Amino acid sequence: MTGQLSVLYEKEEPVLNDKKIISAIAARDERMLAFVVQKYSKILWKIAASILINAASVQDVEECVADVFIYLWQYPEKYDSDKAKLSSWLSVVARSKAVDSYRRIARKREISMEEIVVENLGYAENSAADEEMYSMEEANSKDKLRSCIDELDEKEKELIMRRYYYEQKPAEIAVALDMPKKQVENRLYYVRQKLRKMMEKREGDQS
Secondary structure (H helix, E strand, O other), rough: OOOHHHHHHHHHHHHHOOHHHHHHHOOOOOOOOOHHHHHHHHHHHHHHHHOOOOOOOOOHHHHHHHHHHHHHEEEEEEEOOOOOOHHHHHHHHHHHHHHHHHHHHHHOOOOOHHHHHHHHHHOOOOHHHHHHOOOOHHHHHHHHHHHHHOOOOOOOOOHHHHHHHOOHHHEEEEEEEOOOOHHHHHHHHHHHHHHHHHHHHHHHHHO
């Protein structure tokens, strides 16, 4: 069947664009979906494997890639051909799905995600906005930060884990959480400020 699809669309591919592809999928064209699967599976596999390679099995990577195409089939309207190429959008979705898969695996292994954020990445990125937060030079600062992260609500933790552990960009987080990019950026800023104030309060209590 895959070979037949290749022959079927090979002559049409020059006139196929992302808008036509997504329109066909929205119209429940299973042949077009199979064509997309054949065309993009390899690159999506590489993206998923790069995230899951040290934590998951080949089957987990396969399931992650399959989830991307299931998502495309279920929600074709979420793709906007005026904003990005289909390949770019699928890549963002694949990264998000892989991150979600990694989180599930980590949870099963009882890995503390807060511990990973604090110990492996610290809190701040190397940017002016983050550097103004506070210094992580003192050893006990990590313990204080871990305690502060523990007090965040689940949605706030989700943002912190995605941004500072998985290093997802706001646009990728927006796709994963189905919310506007600007809202993601605003919430990240709010959570950073919240953590800063929590840290300052702890330092004040100890002085």
